[in-house]
Amino acid sequence: MRHIRTAVGARHYGAVLTVGAAVAILAAGLAIRLHNLGQYGLNSDEAVYAAQAAGLGGFTQYSHLFGIFRAHPLLIQLIVSILYRLSGVTGLGAREVCVAFGVGLILVTGLVALTLWGRLAALIAMLCTALSPYPISVSRQMLLDGPEAFFVAVSVLFLCLYVRRTNHLFLWGAAFAAGLAFLSKETAILMVPPVLVFLILAPHVVRRYRDLLIAGGIYLVTIAPYPLAELSAGKASTGLDYFVWQILRPANHSLLFYPGLFGTIGWGITALVIIGTLTAIRRRTTTEVLLLSLVVMMCGFLELWPTKGYEYLIPAMAPVMLLATSGARTCGAAFAAVLVRLGRRATGAARASLAVSVLVALAAVGSLLFTVSPVLTADATAAALVGSDSGQPLPARVTALAGSGGLMAGRPTALWIKAHTLPGSVFLTIGPTFANVIQFYSLDRALALSVSTNPLHRNPAYAAVKNADLLIRSGAVQYLVYDAYSAARSVQFADRILALAHKFNGILVYQYDQHHSSAARPSAVVLIYQVQP
Amino acid sequence: MRQFLRCTGVGLVTGWLLTAPAMAAAAPLPPQPATAGPVAINHLAAGKIKHVFVIVQEGHSFDNYFGTFPGVTGLSASTTVPLNPSSPASGVVTAHQLTTVRTAPLDNSLRAAKQALNGGAMNGFSATQQSLAGGSSLTMGYYTAKEIPYYWSLARKYVLADHFFSSALGGSTANHQFLVGAQSWAPAAAGAALPTVPTIFNRLDGAGVSWGYFVAQYRKHVASGLQAALLPQVPILGLANIAGNPADLARVQDLSTLYHDLARGSAPAVSYVVQPGQTEHAPGNIASGEIATVGLINTIMRSRIWSSSAIFLTWSDWGGWYDGVPPPQVDSVGYGFRVPLLIVSPFADRGTIYTGTADFTSILKFIETLYGLPPLTTRDQAATNLMGAFSFHTRGGSPAPVTMGSMPTAGLAHGSLTAVVVAYSVPGLLLLFLITYAGSTWLSRNRRREERKA
Secondary structure (H helix, E strand, O other): OOOHHHHHHHHHHHHHHHHHHHHHHHHHHHHHOOHHHOOOOOOOOHHHHHHHHHHHOOHHHHHHOOOOEOOOOOOHHHHHHHHEEEEEEHHHHHHHHHHHHHHHHHHHHHHHHHHHOOOHHHHHHEEEEHHHHHHHHHOHHHHHHOHHHHHHHHHHHEEEHHHHHHHHHHHHHHHHHHHHHHOOOOHHHHHHHHHHHHHHHHHHHOHHHHHHHHHHHHHHHHHHHHHHHHOOOOOHHHHHHHHHHHHHHHOOOOOOOOOHHHHHHHHHHHHHHHHHHHHHHHOOHHHHHHHHHHHHHHHHHHHHOOOOHHHHHHHHHHHHHHHHHHHHHHHHHHHHHHHOOOOOOOOOOHHHHHHHHHHHHHHHHHHHHHHHHHEEEEEEEEEEEEEOOOOOOEEEEEEOOOOOOOOOHHHHHHHHHHOOOOOOOEEEOOOOOHHHHHHHHOOEEEEOOOOOOOOOOOOOOOOOOOHHHHHHOEEEEEEEEHHOOOOOOHHHHHHHHHHHHHHHHOEEEEEEEOOOOOOOOEEEEOOOOOOEO | OOHHHHHHHHHHHHHHHHHHHHHHHHHOOOOOOOOOOOOOOOHHHHOOOEEEEEEEEEOOOHHHHHHHOOOOOOOOOOOOOEOOOHHHHHEEEOOOOOOOOOOOOOOHHHHHHHHHHHOOOOOOOHHHHOOOOOOOOHHHEEEEOOOOHHHHHHHHOOOOEEOOEEEOOOOOOHHHHHHOOOOOOOOOOOOOOOOOOOOOOOHHHOOOOOEEEEEEOHHHHHHOOOOHHHOOOOOOOOOEEEEEEEEHHEEEEEHHHHHHHHHHEEEEEOOEEEEEOOOOOOOOOHHHHHHHHHHHHHHHHHOHHHHHHHEEEEOOOOOOOOOOOOOOOOOOOOOOOOOOOOEEEEOOOOEEEEEOOEEHHHHHHHHHHHOOOOEEEEEHHHOHHEEEEEHOOOOOOOOOOOOOOOOOOOOEEOOOOOOHHHHHHHHHHHHHHHHHHHHHHHHHHHHHHHHHHH
């Protein structure tokens, strides 16, 4: 080691070591994100985004089923569509694009920490981002939130550089990156108010307000494609429809939903974030105020917004991990101070903080599997509907954290459909979640029973099934699909599907079983019935 | 339901008892037992077709369902029949499109058929229906793709035969008998022994070929003790050589059994399907029968056995409806008026009109040719072989099921790909501008620094 140090030169030794460690962390982050990436099929949201990308790539059978314009902008779908044009439509390819953004998030978070606190802090920030289960599980999915988080982090990086160096180009870069974050997913607009307030209320940061105005212009021009594309395509009402739907959407989770996700970030990292937050409140440096205001705005708004989702918090992840880094530094400094007070030789605050963060990050990884594993239970009501003798399937319910991973049995079921039913067959599912997955993998039309008949209470992209009996009687629907995940969310519609299967002498043509630890018989996660007019 | 079945059963049996003796009396020269040996097997077809389905609906002439189908020998808007054939001045009835899927019943008896045929002049259709509720004009009504879209869709995708005749002049009972035995017979009187008439199923039994006769709601009929009501559509229930043999009787099954078989990817080699209650015979709802029938055909297409299947969908009798082509007289019993025949198979000559003259016994001949069976009577012995409607040299086409029902619509927005690409290229241009601006700023700053140094 000593001769390497001599060869490189004392001045560059630290830099080489940092780069080496950073590359190792990035490699670890990449490996974790790519490990068994295709083990589970796409979930509902992933299927929708991947299908939009396929539609943009010219695969019209996908746009026919899913449409192109839905609730969100299309930047990420466009990027994935280029990949699809080159390699064809695959769920894995889309996820790999998002993994790339996830690894990018690790790097950019590290660069922000480097700008603020130096090399060691950069490594700590990268370590936390790379190994925290939450960003891992989100960036392994074809979701828009991961790339959005990346662009938010890039914007924060430029803002920190601007605060440090006051070069207006960094401010413009921040505006541009914030615009790209918006084009990934429109919720990134949440970062604009705190940044704007911060820049206006910190006169020592903004030297010329003209730069701020130009930055505003850059932001507006960057986000312009979202409304422009819809307007030029003659679909101006689409965005409005979705906005109305989002506003009127009933709450899908309680206020305790996001606090419940602390475990998925890692309890140790959460503790560091709290320490970092307290430190930032006490110190109130310019950049720490910026980070705090971003976290408060994003997390506060999402906490109050009735519609909650597992992945919605990821855009705040870079500021959160930076606060964790600040917390680790505080812990390290405190640990070193204690050692000095005890009369022992101080190991150095930096080393101590690194050790703390390595420990908490490694501890966080352990909770990854625990936090996203689904819970399978027998569906007693459904079992009664299909019969309770041992020859009948035992329908199950699966309780899983929405957005935390794949949909149990979704892909194998859809692939079975593709292999064993005719193109053009129509399926009726309990809810749109399973319908989306079926549509993506099988390219067959799937309707969902739970879609509200009230246009104000349903996603405009979904068709309401006003009369399921008529659809079956007229021969429009040929198959009924029961799945355990949707059954747990919509009990009454699960019962309705089974009742329809019974009423129309449904013939069980497919069953996906999962062995239940506490039951002698396997539970049926998916059942497909063929029905006749 | 039980009451409905009982009423329907009593009505059908009564009608059958009334018409059958008259029909038997009017047939002094019925088809005779066949004299020829087994039909030579078409090995090419036998290698490809492993499952034959014969689906029989009731009560519609060819012109009534497909008279205006493009390319067929059918009718036009100017087709007329006189109100009274013996008095041309009495006026005419013009063919007209029916706009309802339910109509009043028409007389389809042998007497009415003979009067409509009028010795081959084909001008008595209106006169024979004058005493009925539908009046004299209803018989000239016809359906189009608007009323029976799925049948028309099948006809466009597969083969429609436009010179396919019912085997016997008159109603459905005799024709159902022809479909299984190549002849008609008098039913057993109450308490008398059941007659023995050789059928295609006895031939199949002899050759060790599996068969099934699938009847919608059969289980309910059996549970209600109303099998006798099914005799018109399931004539083999009245034959000693089938009903008296438990093994053969067990092959008469509920239609749901066929659906279960298809879901498992299997079916008997020869399957007959009838759907009492959904036969489409007026005053029944034709849409209901159409959906059930095309739904079954779609299910066969979706099954694993589609690639080795041949489906014959036909209607047992004219139903009292007009048809413009005089039926050839091959014997004292038939032919009767034209009825539609749709041939659906991966090997059928898709999108064509089969113009060969044929009748129900041609379907029997097809089965006999597949398995090398002896003909039943002189009728199937001389029948046109429907093998001509197939191309067995091809690999067989993929299934083209009929899209049924109307889908609920979603608010999908497809937009224009060009618009999306153009709009999203704006940030790219902006990035280029920013990079260029940053580069030029950096260069000019460097230049100034160097100038200062210099």
